[in-house]
Amino acid sequence: MYGGRRRIINARVANITEPLPGRLNCQFRNACWLGCPFGAYFSTQSSTLPAARATGRLVLRPWSIVTEVLYDRDRQRATGVQVMDALTEQVTEYSAPVIFLCASTLNSTWLLMRSKPSGDIT
Ligand code: SF4
Structure with missing residues (x-):
């Protein structure tokens, strides 16, 4: 072409x-x-x-750090995210039918690698 x-x-x-x-x-x-x-x-x-x-x-949540993408092994789907507040270190989980992971190349990869249940990475 x-x-x-x-x-x-x-x-x-x-x-x-x-x-x-x-x-x-x-x-x-x-x-x-x-x-x-x-x-x-x-x-x-x-x-x-x-x-x-x-x-x-x-809803904007400043000071939020996504620490894990929640994964349903049975459905083989991401179901939400776990978020830690950078100021209070409080951990909250959010669920959603669709999740957009837009954390840049390195952090998106880092999140995916730490989110997959151990033993499932091949
Ligand atoms: S030149 Fe760049 S900064 Fe200026 S209007 Fe276009 S895209 Fe925006």
């Missing part, structure tokens, strides 16, 4: 070209490394959190 040449996408390219509610189109000012104050490129802060807030059902 590319004539035998390799192509890579080495940077963000999900920049909007038309304004969306709460976001402006890309201003081409090369300030992306500052976190895009215009919300023009896709990020959690400019895209998914505002969309979640618009549902009226968003």
Whole structure:
């Protein structure tokens, strides 16, 4: 498809070209490394959190550290997460039908490796 040449996408390219509610189109000012104050490129802060807030059902839990993805061995499904409060060290479990693990490459891998019941890792 590319004539035998390799192509890579080495940077963000999900920049909007038309304004969306709460976001402006890309201003081409090369300030992306500052976190895009215009919300023009896709990020959690400019895209998914505002969309979640618009549902009226968003709860933000700062100082929360996910320590384990809860796993139901019988159903072979993740069922929730265990969270530790960084200030109080209180541990709470949350269940959900769908879990998005977006903790970056290394921490997502770390969480998955420590969450799988011992003996199940092959
Ligand atoms: S900071 Fe945002 S608006 Fe500015 S160039 Fe980067 S993506 Fe476009």
